[in-house]
Amino acid sequence: MKKFLAVVTTIFLIGMQMTPIKAAESTEDKKYNYVDAFSKSILFYEANWCGADAGNNRLKWRGPCHEEDGKDVGLDLTGGFHDAGDHVKFGLPQAYAASTLGWAYYEFKDSFVKKGQDKYMLNILKHFTDYFLKCYPNKTTFYYQCGDGTTDHSYWGPPELQTPDITSRPTLYAATPEKPASDVCGSTAAALAIMYLNYKDIDADYANKCLTAAKNLYDFGKTYKGLSQSGGFYGSTGYWDDLSWGAVWLYSATNDNSYMNDIDSFLTARGIGGDNTYANHWTQCWDDVFGGVFVRLAEVTNNAKYKSIAEENLNYWIKDAPTTKGGLKYIASWGTLRYTAAECMLALVYYKYSNNKDYLDFAKSQIDYILGSNPRNSSYEVGFGNNYPKYPHHRAASGRMEGAPGYEKKTDPEKHLLYGALVGGPDGTSDDYSDDVNQYVNSEVAIDYNAGFVGALAGMSNYYGGEDLPEAIPGIEANTPQYYVEANVMKESNEECTIQAFMHNDSLLPPHYEKGLSFRYYVDLSEVYKNGYTAADVAVRANYAAGGGSLSGLIPYDEAKHIYYVEASWPNQLYGKAEMQFAITAYNAKCLDASNDFSRQNLKGDSNVTSENIPVYRNGVKIFGNEPGESEVKAGDVNGDGVVNGRDLMELRRYLAGNNNNINLKAADLNGDGIVNGRDLMLLTKLISSSK
Template structure:
């Protein structure tokens, strides 16, 4: 069903760089009724169109077969059509013929003209960001655009300050099993499921980077946007804590969701909610929620003390739940296991306790953290939504200064730096895993910067971190960040950005569109290349070209770290 409130004024979108206008031709007159054609030769890839048909006198009873009439001028001289799903995809050089039939009341059929609007252009522009002299890449621009990516992932009722013109309110009926309000939060990736574990893990890394490198955000003019950025998911995490021993950890079923290609605004499928509780525990996800909220408390304690206090109160109660009722969340919630299966919960219990210690200074939390820190800790696999080992090593050393934690950090990076256990691509990417290769390298780049800030192999770790982030920004000859740098991805695997402007229908045809996504998903880091630096920019390539909230978190924080160093004259 077409929703008229989404109809855009003609002037608000770009029509092929100019108005593609043609006269009505091929008129057949049947005395009081006529047929006419508007023939457009397509000059660029189209993934949905709007046609404005104007007549020099009123016509009534207009019918045609290529689109749907969504608006008629009061005097019946102008009709606005939008394409049907199967007619919206038009390729360069094709001819689109809109044939209309209508009644007229004059002595002869009217003359007419048609204007075709390519709904693959949303007109969104991003204001230029400040630059730091002497840097190869504009880190401030990356921070600005990465925050925009998170705004594009918002679910729920959007604020009046929404900066993404192609996003509207969505999933307004998300609720728990007893009707609890679960609207809000972030959609996870290119789909429309809300997964609590990667969402909260992303918040923790973003908050850590904000706390550590606040000067970079301030210099980039992004401080207030960053507060808004992490507040959005934090408010959802609070909503998801519906009882002392109850925590919602997912909204939406992955199977049903992945059977739908379209905008989140158009979803009609059921969106069940899943939770962990005393009888079906999830210490890992609860530990991460607690970490995110404790880190959020540190971010907001001066900015908004009331909100900060709410976060801390929830964090402490959730952590108590996590240690009292132990279990792996994906064993309790089968619907999460196919997408974000957890391997253990001890690292999240250590992680959550460390962040609570930093928020409260209660020694009991540091004792808890040491309890769950592995006794024989060695090299960490790599920081991720499922692995908090490297982060725990760094926080333990930052807090205690004990040599054994420094030894663990060094063991981890001996494995990650060239010559260690991690293979490298020919062009220098530390390749941990095919699925989201840039995510792991970026997360560990952020960890390396944090370790270096505390005096651990300062120059070596900073140099390595810079090499991994610069790989993503363009050192191989192309950018892997949508809307940034040279030859960036244009077809990220992302449903919403692949759809034309509303109200043009969107379905699986949009996935097969040959051109760039109609909307630039500014700032999104794609999964990245394989171990041979091979990469295909195709929205069907979900392994290498999907985007996700956790892909950008460590990456954005590492970029902030590099900008901080460049401002201080300490960038290697």
């Protein structure tokens, strides 16, 4: 938590003309593709996107979520961003992230445009401000938190599956005259004012709408003073910084000197008025935006006092801030890299106007540490470099659902790669890092962590990006089946064969519940008939069924060959995995031999095996695996004629148009996601084109 250290000192102020220097690119001592790191850092926000339009971007493993936010207060409060690895929309970090990202775009717009990131960043910024506008239905009411942290943190699973019947999402806090929240109102006003500046040449009507809301929200926060609430998760320690942050950006947007007068009064109330100065040994963060306030004031006023305060802060970080053995500036243990990255952004913005290379060198040294120049030779940005965290504390990326109905573990391998996320970082003594989803002090990620990081990387791309471009980023990391069964043999004799099986719904694009899933386990009873018995002498018993599953008796498949199956079914919604333990018994016949059973093949007694001989069905239609007697299916051979050509493409198009169901669904499911759709059509087109 921040601690303010206001020290009254006498400082000889040295004037400096705050004129922006030209962004001169350099490749001196360049170690990394900063542009690639930059582009990935922006992508992180698409993973934390909330609302009905989640997934309408580059990450197809995200989908619509939390579509009833605000319903309890009669409003549509959908949108915004999940805070961190959880799904709450907290007030202060959301306002901080939006304003800091907007500032990054404002200062380094050329980097965003030149490196092809402007459309992504503007889309993210507008999603923030669209949400803020929804949350401000009248001049004296601003809703600033959706979801309860305590309740939300009891759920580990994808946001798409966090329905109201699983976790309630109350509209927990609103700023009103009776319960003011000057901090949230001030920082949100800053975000809206910055959006006006960034958007006025794109959509003037929308920009003006943001500016009007910024003015009103700022006035509301200034008139009714008080601190926001968060349920104990983001305890605010002051609001003078936030109100100053809102005022400096409203001044930037309007040139109205009344906002500068307000800032003078806020600083006086904070003890920084008149000849008093301020030793700021913290940095830009959700609970303290004075770092940004003074850098911005130095830019727009050329006031020696403001420049002195900004430089004292930067020089403290360069010369006196605690430093790890590996060279990282380290001022807090929880999410330490967010602070370092934010200070790098301040340094790069200030360098832009001062041309003092000490600030550029400082930022480069710290960003290089974050990207891999550290004792572990590890990047702390997920997906960047060759050695990066694989277990960030993030429910959507994990894709695992603990408890009903998923019954998975958060410590299982994560289903998705959380590109661009800045993890909390190493410890402060030995630069060690534990890649453990449960060590959230180090492995947590959040929208406030990445805000300053995006700004710092925008600056690094400006000064060191050269002609570098971002690397390609796949939309999904694995081409694995989404619906399948893994099983093992628990007991086997001439009287009984007991199977432990797990029905999986590992849907990815995006995660979703399924109803009507089932699997069939095929047995060959030839040995029973050979010994004078029949299927009537064989019984089936369910020992354990999770998730509302049920088990059928023996069902004939090919009676002439004595092939039967039992079907395990889950009529209700299922995600993750559901266990079914069942036994096939012949206690009177005592002649069972499971070795010839179709579904017994390749199963082991000591570990689970994913088996294509235990096929999966959705509402009776096979979507995975093989039945006895089926020849191997050739991917892309939709019409089953043994070749993959234009006829298959035609049949698949007809199927997707609803004009033909007579295709091989397994052959048509080229990407193995258990669904035949346009993505498979695209892959089939590429497959046929490449074979010509």
